[in-house]
Amino acid sequence: KAGVTQTPRYLIKTRGQQVTLSCSPISGHRSVSWYQQTPGQGLQFLFEYFSETQRNKGNFPGRFSGRQFSNSRSEMNVSTLELGDSALYLCASSVGLRNEKLFFGSGTQLSVL
Amino acid sequence: GDSVTQMEGPVTLSEEAFLTINCTYTATGYPSLFWYVQYPGEGLQLLLKATKADDKGSNKGFEATYRKETTSFHLEKGSVQVSDSAVYFCALSGRMNRDDKIIFGKGTRLHILP
Numbered sequence: 001k002a003g004v005t006q007t008p009r010y011l012i013k014t015r016g017q018q019v020t021l022s023c024s025p026i027s028g029h030r031s032v033s034w035y036q037q038t039p040g041q042g043l044q045f046l047f048e049y050f051s052e053t054q055r056n057k058g059n060f061p062g063r064f065s066g067r068q069f070s071n072s073r074s075e076m077n078v079s080t081l082e083l084g085d086s087a088l089y090l091c092a093s094s095v096g097l098r099n100e101k102l103f104f105g106s107g108t109q110l111s112v113l
Numbered sequence: 114g115d116s117v118t119q120m121e122g123p124v125t126l127s128e129e130a131f132l133t134i135n136c137t138y139t140a141t142g143y144p145s146l147f148w149y150v151q152y153p154g155e156g157l158q159l160l161l162k163a164t165k166a167d168d169k170g171s172n173k174g175f176e177a178t179y180r181k182e183t184t185s186f187h188l189e190k191g192s193v194q195v196s197d198s199a200v201y202f203c204a205l206s207g208r209m210n211r212d213d214k215i216i217f218g219k220g221t222r223l224h225i226l227p
Binding site for chain 2: 004035041042043056058092101105106
């Protein structure tokens, strides 16, 4: 069974640009969560999607958005990039909402110059 | 709100040493508790979990006991190996409502020297 796949693996952008990250969950998993990982803050929750609906949202500005498609694949978008957005963005999937075992992808490393 | 506090790293030990990584939590109700591990260049993976007080989670020689009275879930291993070098995250999942998210601590980096 394939694991959680995130693309691209690395991204370099400049301030003011926008970026879209992609996540394909494990087959059969309907919940997808996104986390931002930085050395100083650790893992911070961005949002969670289930059946194409955002079910929970963390404390991030509106520049961070996401969506989920009918096949459970998810994308997150960051507009008007800032230097502080440089981080590892991790996607995690689980079978259902409130399923307590998360399966993580390897992440997308975003560098904003 | 719910939160997780774990000891700051990095923690550096010699091979075969005893490991303890402290984790305490604040939560309403009775959360489930987890330890996740992140090896270099990879995403997190679940190491062990405990869902109620006095439960002991264990996996790969690691153990952690859910202590409600001290709101703790310390990770222990009797004899660490170089391959245990990774970042360890303590986490909780609240049960107050169906939409509760999983909250992670900031992570503790572990270095094991041969």
